[in-house]
Amino acid sequence: MPLSLAAAAIPATAGHPASTKVGATSSRSATLTVASAVELAAALVRAQAGTVRTIRLASGRYELAAPITIDARLSGTADAPFTIEAAPGAKVELSGARALSPLVWQAQRNGVWRAKVTGAAFQRLWLRNEAQVRARYPNYDPAKLPYGGIAADATSPARVARWSNPAGGILQALHASRWGDVHVPILGKNSDGTLRFGPETGNNRAGPPSEKERFVENVREELDAPHEWFHDAAHGYLYYKPHGAAAPPARGFSVGAAEELIRIVGTRTMPVHDVRIAGLAFRATEPTFMKTTEPLLRSDWTFHRGGAVLIADAERVAIEDGDFQDLGGNAIVISGHARGIAVRRNLIAHVGASAIAFVGRAEAVRSPLFEYHQSQPTSRIDRTPGPKSEDYPADSVAEDNLIHDIGLFEKQSAGVQIAMSARITIDHNSIYRVPRAGINIGDGTWGGHRITHNDVFDTVRESGDHGAYNSWGRDRFWDPDRDEMDRRTTRERSLARLDAVETIVLSNNRFKCDHGWDVDLDDGSSNYLIENNLLLSGGLKLREGFDRVVRNNILLNNTFFPHVWFDNGMDVFERNIVMAEFQPIRIRRWGRRVDRNLFSSPDDLAQARSDGTDARSSAGDPRFVAPRLGDYTAGPASPAQQVGFRNFAMNDFGVRPMRLRTLAERPSFPLPFEPRQPGQREAARSFAGMTIKSVTTPGEQSAAGLPDISGVLVLSVETAGAAASAGLRPGDVILAIDPVADARRQQVPDAATFLAAAQARRWQGTIPLRVFRDQKAATIALDVR
Numbered sequence: 001m002p003l004s005l006a007a008a009a010i011p012a013t014a015g016h017p018a019s020t021k022v023g024a025t026s027s028r029s030a031t032l033t034v035a036s037a038v039e040l041a042a043a044l045v046r047a048q049a050g051t052v053r054t055i056r057l058a059s060g061r062y063e064l065a066a067p068i069t070i071d072a073r074l075s076g077t078a079d080a081p082f083t084i085e086a087a088p089g090a091k092v093e094l095s096g097a098r099a100l101s102p103l104v105w106q107a108q109r110n111g112v113w114r115a116k117v118t119g120a121a122f123q124r125l126w127l128r129n130e131a132q133v134r135a136r137y138p139n140y141d142p143a144k145l146p147y148g149g150i151a152a153d154a155t156s157p158a159r160v161a162r163w164s165n166p167a168g169g170i171l172q173a174l175h176a177s178r179w180g181d182v183h184v185p186i187l188g189k190n191s192d193g194t195l196r197f198g199p200e201t202g203n204n205r206a207g208p209p210s211e212k213e214r215f216v217e218n219v220r221e222e223l224d225a226p227h228e229w230f231h232d233a234a235h236g237y238l239y240y241k242p243h244g245a246a247a248p249p250a251r252g253f254s255v256g257a258a259e260e261l262i263r264i265v266g267t268r269t270m271p272v273h274d275v276r277i278a279g280l281a282f283r284a285t286e287p288t289f290m291k292t293t294e295p296l297l298r299s300d301w302t303f304h305r306g307g308a309v310l311i312a313d314a315e316r317v318a319i320e321d322g323d324f325q326d327l328g329g330n331a332i333v334i335s336g337h338a339r340g341i342a343v344r345r346n347l348i349a350h351v352g353a354s355a356i357a358f359v360g361r362a363e364a365v366r367s368p369l370f371e372y373h374q375s376q377p378t379s380r381i382d383r384t385p386g387p388k389s390e391d392y393p394a395d396s397v398a399e400d401n402l403i404h405d406i407g408l409f410e411k412q413s414a415g416v417q418i419a420m421s422a423r424i425t426i427d428h429n430s431i432y433r434v435p436r437a438g439i440n441i442g443d444g445t446w447g448g449h450r451i452t453h454n455d456v457f458d459t460v461r462e463s464g465d466h467g468a469y470n471s472w473g474r475d476r477f478w479d480p481d482r483d484e485m486d487r488r489t490t491r492e493r494s495l496a497r498l499d500a501v502e503t504i505v506l507s508n509n510r511f512k513c514d515h516g517w518d519v520d521l522d523d524g525s526s527n528y529l530i531e532n533n534l535l536l537s538g539g540l541k542l543r544e545g546f547d548r549v550v551r552n553n554i555l556l557n558n559t560f561f562p563h564v565w566f567d568n569g570m571d572v573f574e575r576n577i578v579m580a581e582f583q584p585i586r587i588r589r590w591g592r593r594v595d596r597n598l599f600s601s602p603d604d605l606a607q608a609r610s611d612g613t614d615a616r617s618s619a620g621d622p623r624f625v626a627p628r629l630g631d632y633t634a635g636p637a638s639p640a641q642q643v644g645f646r647n648f649a650m651n652d653f654g655v656r657p658m659r660l661r662t663l664a665e666r667p668s669f670p671l672p673f674e675p676r677q678p679g680q681r682e683a684a685r686s687f688a689g690m691t692i693k694s695v696t697t698p699g700e701q702s703a704a705g706l707p708d709i710s711g712v713l714v715l716s717v718e719t720a721g722a723a724a725s726a727g728l729r730p731g732d733v734i735l736a737i738d739p740v741a742d743a744r745r746q747q748v749p750d751a752a753t754f755l756a757a758a759q760a761r762r763w764q765g766t767i768p769l770r771v772f773r774d775q776k777a778a779t780i781a782l783d784v785r
Contacts, residue, residue, distance in 0.1 A: 360392025689721015
């Protein structure tokens with residue numbers, strides 16, 4: 001029987017008495033909260049006095065001080081799932097905020113007011129449902145990226161000297177290499193006046209916070225702009241600066257109280273199953289960035305297993321037709337053992353972290369490691385393919401979700417994140433305005449994902465060296481020492497497929513990244529089929545990996561970036577349309593096949609053939625039908641037909657339900673560039689027994705792990721030359737000439753600057769070079785006598 005709940009104007013707080021009534025559709029009447037209604041349903045099941053399969057909520061805002069918990073007691077059946085849904089026509093909001101009692105304001109200096117508040121500390125404040133800004137420096141400007149404004153002097157000695165007690169403040173900064181961000185708690189001041197910091201969270205790639213891209217928040221002395229606030233939890237005061245001179249209103253303020261709103265959580269031996277949540281709005285949860293401490297294997301992510309909706313150890317759960325907005329952390333997290341989970345037709349926008357995350361447990365992984373630089377000998381690698389246990393999501397789907405403006409507080413976030421999972425389908429989602437990747441695959445365990453018909457654009461807005469689609473594959477075979485990885489995969493190639501056991505398919509997507517790659521298969525990503533994708537800006541990168549097939553894609557105004565391939569990687573790149581010269585980095589063998597592609601420029605085709613590829617490829621204008629309208633179909637007279645390219649649908653990307661489709665934005669559609677003219681390629685130069693060139697492309701930047709497109713790339717080293725004697729290697733990047741005596745370090749952003757500076761210092765006999773290799777800088781002495 002259905003159980004209907006009617007809401008008062010500001011209805012029940014979970015766990016407390018409230019004036020909500022069970023409706024007439026139930027044979028049992030009581031005063032209930034949402035949480036107590038769930039408990040009643042469970043009690044009826046236990047007592048066999050009746051069965052409540054559906055709880056229907058009337059219109060209203062339900063403030064939850066604690067999450068609604070659905071466990072195995074409430075499991076439904078395939079035909080009759082346990083359901084919490086909005087009543088027909090109702091607008092239901094589950095909120096993690098609590099309203100403050102009427103406030104009595106006292107005037108302070110500089111237009112700031114304060115009022116006494118009680119209860120737990122909080123991280124978010126709203127005035128009439130509008131989020132206010134926690135005191136910060138620099139002041140928040142929504143037009144500025146990253147973070148709404150950054151300042152190199154955010155924690156400078158002069159600024160810190162103004163702070164009487166900064167304990168509780170937070171340094172928010174991008175990673176020094178812009179691989180996401182880090183959150184660093186301020187514990188107080190040292191005796192010398194410097195700041196004392198706690199352990200940073202948010203990033204699994206060891207590195208300091210950026211010196212330039214940073215801001216500080218939750219410091220009382222930085223409360224100086226309208227709509228800023230500070231909570232002095234120790235003394236129970238809320239400080240606030242209104243827009244004008246009048247006192248803030250006594251009513252209308254609410255604060256964050258809950259991190260999660262619904263928990264659908266079973267156990268490993270008794271999973272909860274057959275549950276449906278439909279038609280609800282989720283609002284106003286607290287941020288969780290200081291809890292992002294769990295490393296997701298050797299990906300760049302650390303993670304917090306929590307969200308507005310948490311699903312763990314569960315089977316056959318559906319989250320449908322929801323509205324997730326103004327959330328502090330993740331929206332939906334699927335954790336641990338999970339089968340048959342469906343996340344469909346939801347709007348997810350303006351959230352602090354990721355929209356949807358499928359994350360298994362490390363206990364399911366064989367021979368796991370947990371940080372980029374960790375290594376293990378091959379003798380310790382478990383040779384059994386696949387997972388070790390069932391503690392991971394599989395056979396689940398996220399489809400027709402509209403996702404935008406996420407990662408407001410956590411830049412290491414994604415529209416859809418997948419880690420330690422198998423056979424996840426990501427289909428017909430629209431994802432845009434995100435700080436990092438739109439779709440991120442953290443590792444190769446265990447593949448089988450189908451990424452289809454998604455529209456992903458305006459990505460990598462607040463980070464770097466990433467793509468609209470990003471993946472890593474730092475699995476059992478992978479090692480940070482490239483030479484060691486070459487040796488082990490040459491001896492035993494099967495190591496590469498122990499975790500990536502099923503092929504990941506990227507098909508019929510539209511990707512656009514103006515600040516990185518459209519598709520970025522990074523470190524070790526293996527066992528992929530990538531076909532029929534429209535790549536509108538950033539091209540496609542394949543870094544070290546195995547068994548990738550890339551065919552029948554359009555790489556508009558860009559090209560193919562093959563990076564540091566294995567000799568036996570067996571990659572295929574064929575029947576694609578490319579519109580710029582290939583950008584290979586340290587390629588010795590060109591995989592299984594690179595051929596039958598269409599180049600827009602004959603010069604680019606000639607260069608490819610000189611590198612030993614594309615004997616049967618062609619060059620010419622692809623003759624797209626209507627690029628201004630987003631139709632890049634190759635016309636009837638296109639030379640693309642000659643290489644076997646086959647057109648695919650240009651109108652089947654992104655969300656399909658009309659409710660969401662009318663809200664969804666689309667990317668801008670670039671016109672095709674004119675072909676590059678001959679003679680525009682930078683010539684390599686020789687010096688001291690090595691061949692060098694300037695770092696000029698995102699591909700070269702990414703291959704070396706550089707924070708900027710700057711420096712001098714070593715292309716080759718003569719065996720008996722001075723460079724070899726000094727220990728320089730192909731792939732090294734020279735960043736600077738280090739100081740000698742009282743000379744200053746001289747940065748060398750390009751080859752011309754380096755050659756001029758080195759020539760001027762020949763008199764020294766030995767030049768100390770600052771060289772970047774394997775994500776670290778070191779000094780190498782180059783003998784130039």
